[in-house]
Amino acid sequence: MPTAIIADDERLMRDLLRTRLSQAWPELQIVGEAKNGDEAVQLVGELRPDLTFLDIRMPGKTGMDAAREIGDASQVVFVTAYDEYAVEAFERGAVDYVLKPPEPERLRITVERLKERLKERSGTAEGAAPGAGAPAAVNMSDTVSAMLTQLAEKIAAPKPKYLQWIQASIGQDLRMIPVEDILFFRSDEKYTCVQTDKLEALIRKPVRDLAEELDPSLFWQIHRATLVNVNAIEGVTRDIRGRHLVLIKGRPDKLEVSRSFLHLFKQM
Template structure:
């Protein structure tokens, strides 16, 4: 069970996040706070595993709270201002959510919190990073791109393009999930990948997700129009909301008609 605290000076924002978190059986909300001082006292007394933290509060900023914490809970920043993204990752925040929160994006955050609780580590992007992505063809051959070349913080990762299963937006960064391998956080916006990746099989189904339909192993349609995507390997199934699920269904049906 993950014990979490919600910190936001807007009660409607806390209510909305609390409602979204109710669907996760392993999440327990142990406290809520509307200010830095209130959150500091509650965190010291309750020692939550994670804090969903707004940046701009009535008596300071979320970063002030992080600096004052005696324990070391996982931090997930929740804000309407993406200009704080780099600073959030500089202090090793587990994730950075933009308001209004997408349910499918929150599902990725919860999975990262679970991994964090199991002792998993993650790379922390620095302000000076100069990442890039290129699609390469095999030497001496023409035709469609065969490989993806990620240049990440001075290092290169080259993998067959078909192994890219999922890409998720994280503020100014994109996390690239390779099937049968690890995931990589690249200092590039998701739209940079969208402009280069071939469609099909890569389809952007929401503002935060690009899916490789060729790697999609199973789709479980759920109530209220949502669905869960299974991509196999070590990639955790992703739950997407009603609008993204409708786009995915339309794309699958369209591809099925073309193939007939």
């Protein structure tokens, strides 16, 4: 059966990827996990996995650095949140990728690609001349090496200042929700509700903390207990008591605006 290791500095992301891979590819054996690029390189040398899932951005040795050291010893699959430029580059190169957070439908496409790659490698190995040895899992050609160099330069900047996704509970399940999909956050005394167009989830982080961690150009605090995605705002109305209420596109929710935040809507 095919084998793989997962390298990511976030334990939750490793757990999520392991779970999603087991669903999309039950035959795949995850034989090891690493928290950084150095551990990933060490594990590849010890375990010789068919596949290595590498987070691009890790402390110490990055996924890019680790990929160069791993070379042809294992087929590299990058795990990335930087789809705005990475996808096009990966589509052109001999390297596969998984977008964070790994969604089941998109992951199935990657799994099919990887199965084909491993099948091609296996077929080439069987047809090799006696004593020739198995071919490289991935030929890190000059084109791919150049691609890695360009991507490394683009992501050399510090980590994004603001949260890119939210870890939230839905029943017994844990979900990774991209922040751009969230319509609003609304807190009570104990939990904060995370509302998207498709689901409602709960987190323990209060709105006051979220307000400091989210991009203020994307999320406006309109009440001490409410943050709203500006792209989800349909308009503002008043009720019979004179309160200002934010209307949410495609939903019946009406979110109260505190007086101290009314200035946000003067230009609307």
